[in-house]
Amino acid sequence: MSRVLVYRELPPDQLARLQAVHEVTVADPRQPDQRAAFDAALPLVEGLIGSSFKIDIAGASRLKVISSISVGVDNYDLADLKARGITLCHTPGVLTETTADTIFALIMASSRRLVDLALHVREGRWTRNLGDELFGWDVHGKTLGILGFGRIGQAVARRAALGFGMPVRYYSRRLVEVPGLQGLATHGSLDEVLAGSDIIAVTLPLSDETRGLIGAREFALMKPGAVFVNGARGAIVQEDALLQALDGGHLRAAGLDVFATEPLPQDSPLRTHPLVTPLPHIGSATHETRHRMAVLATDNLLAALAGGVPPAVYPL
Numbered sequence: 001m002s003r004v005l006v007y008r009e010l011p012p013d014q015l016a017r018l019q020a021v022h023e024v025t026v027a028d029p030r031q032p033d034q035r036a037a038f039d040a041a042l043p044l045v046e047g048l049i050g051s052s053f054k055i056d057i058a059g060a061s062r063l064k065v066i067s068s069i070s071v072g073v074d075n076y077d078l079a080d081l082k083a084r085g086i087t088l089c090h091t092p093g094v095l096t097e098t099t100a101d102t103i104f105a106l107i108m109a110s111s112r113r114l115v116d117l118a119l120h121v122r123e124g125r126w127t128r129n130l131g132d133e134l135f136g137w138d139v140h141g142k143t144l145g146i147l148g149f150g151r152i153g154q155a156v157a158r159r160a161a162l163g164f165g166m167p168v169r170y171y172s173r174r175l176v177e178v179p180g181l182q183g184l185a186t187h188g189s190l191d192e193v194l195a196g197s198d199i200i201a202v203t204l205p206l207s208d209e210t211r212g213l214i215g216a217r218e219f220a221l222m223k224p225g226a227v228f229v230n231g232a233r234g235a236i237v238q239e240d241a242l243l244q245a246l247d248g249g250h251l252r253a254a255g256l257d258v259f260a261t262e263p264l265p266q267d268s269p270l271r272t273h274p275l276v277t278p279l280p281h282i283g284s285a286t287h288e289t290r291h292r293m294a295v296l297a298t299d300n301l302l303a304a305l306a307g308g309v310p311p312a313v314y315p316l
């Protein structure tokens with residue numbers, strides 16, 4: 001039996017799997033009334049499971065494994081984990097299709113102004129036929145540029161190329177052959193993809209290389225009237241530069257599931273900007289997918305604590 005700290009709510013069936021074999025503390029450090037329990041447990045545990053929070057593990061001297069209920073691992077100091085021999089597990093694959101759905105929904109909502117138009121109806125402003133000031137922009141047939149062409153990027157590309165007749169350009173560090181997409185998705189440099197696409201979707205991980213990657217220069221390279229969607233991590237984008245590109249009339253619209261600071265601060269201009277469709281980081285947030293993520297994260301933790309090979313170790 002090991003000691004485990006659960007720092008984000010787990011579904012009861014997965015919590016029960018952990019409790020059946022380990023001594024489990026559930027304490028969410030974001031909740032003021034649970035912080036003391038979290039701080040007391042952290043130095044004693046061999047396993048951590050949770051997500052969406054940067055944990056200072058300096059005092060966690062017994063820690064052997066962190067099981068993140070996320071595919072992104074930007075909340076962890078990878079060099080420190082490697083140096084300390086701590087295993088990091090994550091949840092790739094099980095959330096790919098759901099996150100691609102969300103990104104495609106943002107592409108549709110931003111281009112066709114779905115949120116504006118729904119509010120138009122809901123607020124009782126639909127009193128006569130729409131004028132062209134409320135018309136949208138076609139998505140089908142437009143060129144989609146995808147930054148980062150891994151699991152989620154490829155799943156977005158399949159939707160675009162096979163469902164919407166969209167030529168796909170992608171930027172990645174290497175050429176990727178995707179079954180079924182031969183000739184439909186072509187590789188380019190970052191600048192080529194930015195300049196050659198009507199709609200840009202970010203699906204990169206956040207790393208030292210990608211932090212702040214999309215700034216004023218990159219927005220200026222995009223076509224006038226382009227739509228920009230970020231379904232990856234907010235800090236990949238320089239938000240001031242994004243605002244300038246929107247306010248200056250260079251971009252048509254932006255769809256954002258992620259922000260540099262989350263939850264999005266009340267005073268962020270992105271919250272109420274008329275050209276922004278903001279979502280509260282819900283890329284993978286369906287009942288089915290969040291449960292699959294919890295199962296995989298629990299499988300990972302149980303395997304690692306049992307001395308086995310977890311199904312999804314993040315290579316450090």
Ligand SMILES: NC(=O)C1=CN([C@@H]2O[C@H](COP(=O)(O)OP(=O)(O)OC[C@H]3O[C@@H](n4cnc5c(N)ncnc54)[C@H](OP(=O)(O)O)[C@@H]3O)[C@@H](O)[C@H]2O)C=CC1
Pocket residue numbers: 071072073092093095096099147148149150151152153171172173174203204205206207209210231232233257258281282283284
């Ligand atoms: N909004 C949400 O709720 C969600 C957001 N995400 C975010 O999406 C990200 C991607 O997830 P997933 O598709 O599963 O990850 P993958 O690792 O499968 O894909 C990432 C892709 O980005 C490429 N890449 C990495 N670094 C660079 C770089 N510096 N320049 C160019 N290409 C690069 C990788 O290529 P290479 O082979 O060269 O490494 C790979 O093709 C996650 O890290 C997470 O941050 C994920 C799930 C939900």
Ligand SMILES: O=CC(=O)O
Pocket residue numbers: 069070071072073095283284
């Ligand atoms: O943002 C979500 C993730 O799984 O990463």
